[in-house]
Amino acid sequence: MSVTGVEGEERNDFNKAESKQIRERSLRLLGSLLSPVRAQVILTLVVVIVSTAAQVAGPALIAIGIDQGLPALRDELDWMPLGVTVALFLIAGIAGAGLIAWYTVLTAKISQAILLDLRKRVFLHTQRLSLEFHESYTSGRIIARQTSDLDAIRELLDSGVNQLVQGALYMLFIGIAMFSVDWVSGLVLFGALIPLAVLTRWFQLRSQTLFRKTRVASARLIVQFVETMTGIRAVKAFRKEKRNEDEFGDLVEDYRFVNARVIQLFGIFDPGLVLIGNVALAVVLLVGGLRVADNGLAIGALLAALLYTRQFFAPAQEMAMFYNSYQSAAAALEKISGVLEEMPSVPDPTDPIDLWEAKGAVRFDGVEFAYKKDRVILPEFDLDIPSGQTIALVGSTGAGKSTLAKLVSRFYDPSQGAVTLDGIDLRQLHPKDLRRAIVMVTQEAYLFSGTVAENIALGNPDASREEIVAAAKAVGAHEFIESLPGGYDTDVNKRGGRVSAGQRQLLSFARAFLADPVVLILDEATASLDIPSERLVQEGLTTLLADRTAIIIAHRLSTVAIADRVLVMEHGIIVEDGTPRDLIAGTGRFAQLHAAWRESLV
Known part of the structure; x- marks a missing residue:
């Protein structure tokens, strides 16, 4: 192997090791932030599981009402099965709505507690760091940690986690309910997961790089703006407005270009999700309709299968948006954890000596x-x-x-x-x-x-x-x-x-x-x-x-x-x-x- 090849492998190994250290550092920070709110997180998970189950129960109850309640009312004039089904449907709807409201409040409290903790940590830690750090780390970058980076984490906590947890549980419970209603329709839905997984993976690989570029472009914009406003007297004195205008224009153009590429990516991903969902719905309708014609499937079960298929793909788009928030927040958390890992080059003594009355020698x-x-x-x-x-x-x-x-x-x-x-x-x-x-x-x-x-x-x-x-x-x-x-x-x-x-x-x-x-x-x-x-x-x-x-x-x-x-x-x-x-x-x-x-x- 050539020397160049060996050096390339060594660089790759170093980059992998460095990336692993950054991920571990970010996970340590995340764990320390979640630790004080562990009980609230567990309660929130229980609430979201129960609320999701209540929401998913609707189409199954509709199937029961159509296939069992309606025949009982028509043939035996027995309204009880249909009445019980309708009552359960209403109870599930009310319980689901109430639990969602409770879940929203719980997640808001958790996210605000984490953000409060993180904001205080960043401020107090950067204030404790030695002068050497502040002379090498620009004020614009520090401000970016406290503003745009924390905003990215806030967006993830406020909506992104909700989209992930609710979406994942929703799809899981729908899959279970689908197989319980009609296993054949369940297999059709399962088959649709293959193109869905391919499309999602394609989106993830391309969006990961683009989202990081948006963070870098955003940080450069903030740094340029802060430094210009901080040094506005020097800008005026040296007539630097035109040069700043050109430099800021280039940075804005870079930011616009990267965001345009992100939009183009979603322009392919979102219609792809809709297409996969519509094809799956059409196949379930075709297969189920033929079986209904042969008396192999009840009409209520087919309706429930169609409703479940329709609902199954709705969280997929939300989960893709979670990946958007996740990529931005992950990059932000890496930068913030990097600042918090910085140690003062002038540390306080572990066993300090008191000097109450100094003389000044x-x-x-x-x-x-x-x-x-x-x-x-x-x-x-x-x-x-x-x-x-x-x-x-x-x-x-x-x-x-x-x-x-x-x-x-x-x-x-x-x-x-x-x-x-x-x-x-x-x-x-x-x-x-x-x-x-x-x-x-x-x-x-x-x-x-x-x-x-x-x-x-x-x-x-x-x-x-x-x-x-x-x-x-x-x-x-x-x-x-x-x-x-x-x-x-x-x-x-x-x-x-x-x-x-x-x-x-x-x-x-x-x-x-x-x-x-x-x-x-x-x-x-x-x-x-x-x-x-x-x-x-x-x-x-x-x-x-x-x-x-x-x-x-x-x-x-x-x-x-x-x-x-x-x-x-x-x-x-x-x-x-x-x-x-x-x-x-x-x-x-x-x-x-x-x-x-x-x-x-x-």
Whole structure:
């Protein structure tokens, strides 16, 4: 066998093994969702079995009424057999209708309980996942998991399962009833199952691929839409509307094309079902009619056989629609189970260490870190930051400054070595103590929907209005807040659209001040401020950084001036370390940066 052939077999084996793992993963998730509602599921099955039996009993009772009740009434004037048959028919109809109503309510309760559980799981789990996951998994894909994928599962639970269970039981009970009424007609109906099975299998094989393509096309549409709306400012700024229009048009066209192929598939399948049903009905009528003519079959039995044949093929179409829902839901469940199987790359400690009163001493001890194995950002990094010291990190883009900040915040864990707070490895520190002790303010000052006061209070949800106002005053935000239409009760609108970038940054400072951490990290936090705002913030920063350890990452050297110590980084290595005054007086990298900055101000 050629090498290419061997590699092809290995790939096929790998794909089969991977597909098997995905199916097992999806089944585990489904089992965990059904486990809490097991009792309701069993009750629902009992109800649907009894209701289906009651519905199927109708044609058999009609046959009895015609073949036995009518002769008794005509020959013996005995109305009892016909009356009992009619009464049983009415009871079966009423019972069937009532049980169907009960079954519908039960299935709705089960589906809503499962969906509630699944929605909460997806939200809580994605929120728990580490920053690494969110930086690689786009927000559009996460939204697709919570919207279109969960909607596909909802459709399956709300109607698809009903169609399958009721349809399968209906066909089974009709088959049993058919043989009990007339075994010859039962054989004719059984023979019709052969072309029905061939047509259904043909439909399944072709629809499986197409339904998966519709899920992919739908997800791409959602991702494109969400990313466009999220980045609408960049779209407007760079006049990207036309390009987005073309890209979205292509995605819509792909989605339309795939759905058109699905419709074409049903255009063959549905008429095929009708044709098979009509041919089977004609054969039952022909064979049964000849036997009635020879007195080999009662007229009531023939009528019952015809009714059963007619009813037998009605659920087949519904079951085909179930397969539609099933394919979409199966693909959605695979994607959701994949997200739920993701494990945080920064897990909580199994035996956490409490640190009630942190002092703020941070140390990097032999730290090595790489986002990818072949691209090391920090090689054998050592750094000691005493408690209460303010250090400024300076260096070119990609030097490792933000990576260092993310390691201190424990958004990531080092590949080797340890980052410690007061001598305790951050990987062993209790998460609550870690989040209380270390706060990071980034360049993107995100504001949530709500009032200005509510956004500041994120730093300390239990803070009073007086504490919120004091925090805003400390960082120079009080004046502009008071100028807003509703002051501290002004709704900032989605993502802070009612305030400028500089004002959002001031609110994030107030939030950090209210949190009162022992270690504060400012990652390019003054980049969005204009010169007047920056001067205000410089005053606020003096208050904000007092009596706490601070790490400032900034390109603006005016911000660096308030630091006790400056670290110049290049390629993950500290190349200069000293006070701002000493480094400016020297001839090194920082002195060059400072001179260039001074020239830019002239």
